[in-house]
Amino acid sequence: MLVGLLIVVPLIASLLVFFTKGNTSRTAALGLSIVEFALSLAVFFQYKHNPDAQDLILNCPWVESLGIHFAVSIDALSMLMVLLTTFLVPLIILSSFKNEYEKPNSFYGLILLMQMALVGVFTANDGFLFYVFWELALIPIYFICLLWGGENRGWITFKFFVYTLFGSLFMLIGLIYLYNHTGFETGIKSWAVADLYTAGKSLSLNQQSFVFWSIFLAFAIKMPIFPLHTWQPNTYVNAPTQGTMLLSGIMLKMGTFGLIKWLLPVAPLALEKWGGVAIGLSVFGIIYASCIAIVQKDYKRLIAYSSIAHVGLISAGILSANQQGIQGGVMQMLGHGVNVVGLFLIADILLRHTGTRELDKLGGIRNMNGNFAVMFLIIMMGSVALPLTNGFVGEFLLINGIYQFGPWVAAIAGLSVILGAVYMLRSYQAIMLGEKKDSAVAFGPLASSDKAVLYIICFAVIAFGVYPKPLNDLAEEGTKVILTYIK
């Protein structure tokens, strides 16, 4: 029942928030999202205590005649993703306290609605339910970007929506194809994930290839993987900061999580044949996006491209389908989620305090606010995966995993570390160091809400860099389960 509450609480919360007004909206949203976080911690301890507890499984029929069930459950992987979601959403809400939004009740209501869909995606154990939540997550973020975004948002958010919807429909076809092949022995078709796995394995190579590409397309667009990334930079830049955080911090992980749970186990033969192509695209995307990031002038756009590079590495690691690769992918999903939210908040703070995000116009902020400089540095170090930060474990495992797939591929993918350091350090230098530019003069102390978010993120960066064990154990456990299905 606990796992059901995880989905119901944000839904009720979002309805409640829709009926509030003015500043109460954000306070209510923050409070309710913290409740959800506490609930997810309770689930975590329950899981630690007894992974097979009845509380962690919910399975009731939805459309009985079609084998569709409302089946959600918590396993190691979904536990991690749920924790990431419930940890980030309060931070995202808190980070908005300095921004004034029109109709705050709708804004925060939509964020909470999105949280419900995200938790649903990560816990769904039924292919159909997974698809429904997957699509459902798209609608709130579309409206968040459309109603509170920057200039040109109409066309940009529309492109984003059509792009992702297009991919999702292909995924639906792939899933229906699998569904049609379930139940050979019993004659009863089923959407349950285990049945879809069995159905996938019974297919021939050609059939699996069809399923592989139709499902991969959806995930590749969501992450995004080169050459399907063209919606991403504009959407990230034009979305309101909180929307960007949701997109990059959590929504992107829907794609990588989907790879692990919904793609690798259903098409093992196709993975063997086509995995190389998909990894090639991912690795090419790393280099491509890194190079573009290096020459970016707008800091927010720079992070957007860095996100493509990071996710390329994650996807290459996962597609190499070995213990280190997948486990590293999971760890990096957590690390990247936390860090990228911090970086986007920094971009927002810069804009609010100086009126610009252009690297040329920024400079010397360190002298104005040393505290901010240190926190920025810590989060950036996490992002370039320095040892003892939360990015390190994942990146190390990922490159290790890709190495097992092919040393040359790993060598090219490893360039991402160097290139990442180049654009990150270069931007830090431009913004914080050097001569004090005009824009930096007015840079005062940070608002307490921003400070709180940055402190928490810095704490997470260091704490899980020094002691990643609890997360790493879960990631390892989850990966082992998935690997038993692949092999």
Add this chain to the structure above:
Amino acid sequence: MKGLLIISGLGILAMLAEIFKFKKVLYPIVLLGVLGAYAANFTEWNNNLNIPMFSNMIRFDNVALAFSGVILVTAFFWFILANDYFEQDHITDHFALVLFAIVGALMLTSFSNMTTLFLGVEILSIPMYVLAASRKRDLASNEAGFKYLIMGSFASGFLLFGIALVYGASGSFDLMAIRTYISQSHGDLPVFFYAGVIMILVAMCFKVSAAPFHFWAPDVYEGAPTVITALMSTIVKTAAFAAFMHLFLVVFGKVSDVWSMVLAVVIALSLVISNITAATQESVKRMLAYSSISHAAFMLMAILANNRGFGSVNAILFYSLAYSIGSISAFTVVYAVSKNNDDVSIKAFNGLGKRNPLVAACMVVAMLSLAGIPVTAGFFAKYFVFTTMIGTPYKWLIVLAILTSAVGVYYYFKVIIAMYFKQADNEEPVQIETSHIVLLVLTTLFTLALGIVPNYVIEIFS
């Protein structure tokens, strides 16, 4: 059967209202009558399986009853939408025409003889020609009626010729007799029989406005009064599809080799032409006309799948219900927005999110449903069609349907963007009648309910 009789009775009553001067109470009588017909329809469920009536002219089996149910529910909603349409002059004529059109529609769900099919088509179409032209002083409305009449009679000609050829081969108008004739001939059928089947197919494609027989639809939809357009895109469509399905799944199912390739081409053309053209429309009414062609293509896909068992029937039943309810919602909003100045362009929707938040929210749900996004009825509708199609050799059509659906999202979302993102020229709030608010809330809830718990509809036949 009782439903059909009640609606016919109501139609005659409406004509008498002028003579006996009870025009004022006619509207509530008709509303109650439609509800009564629905209830009568409901009581027959599982009760009169396969009892042929009138020398085997009509047979209300459960499939017919289910489609009649969809038509009667839609009719009820439609009468609420059209309440002030009946406040102009010629009230009684309008009532009678609409009611007789519904009689024709009900006949199309239940015919078991080619003559009843033709009668149903004509009883449905002739009132529609008149109704399309019912704004007598409006040139566009006259043009719509005239075009509809010319093109419609042309299609009826095709239908008759097709029926004649099939009769020539099989020697019977009776559907079961034709079916037996096909199965006993073991593939040795005269060529003109196939020609007849194709001509019937063309006529039916015309009635459901599938490309390339769709040219009448946009002009007629745009020119006709908005409420009549709503009637055409819901009840007429549902009835035509019930007939289409009955003919091609039950009667001509065994000779599907002949018509399936033709139908596949029709579907592909409809998908591409309708969606691309709809994307460029400035008028929302015209956009909805083209979108109805695209929805027709989706329903035709379920017929093409020719699914054994009830897969195709369920898919079409659910699709027509979801589409009818969504359309009624959308047309109610179009009607409310364009009431004062007859402006149905997309600009008229600018800023609706501020000018009337409730109406705008209902429009969002309607658009999401027509675009097929979960958790609305439209999503399950598309899902069922895809499920029936995936086992067939026509997988390329699914890919095409997905590609064109993405285009479809473009024009539906254009309306949403206009409502929430564009500035209106005048910020005046949009006034809307209470009955229409009730209708919008009802249809919106219905759309969401079908999207969350589709069980009750799709588990009807299994």
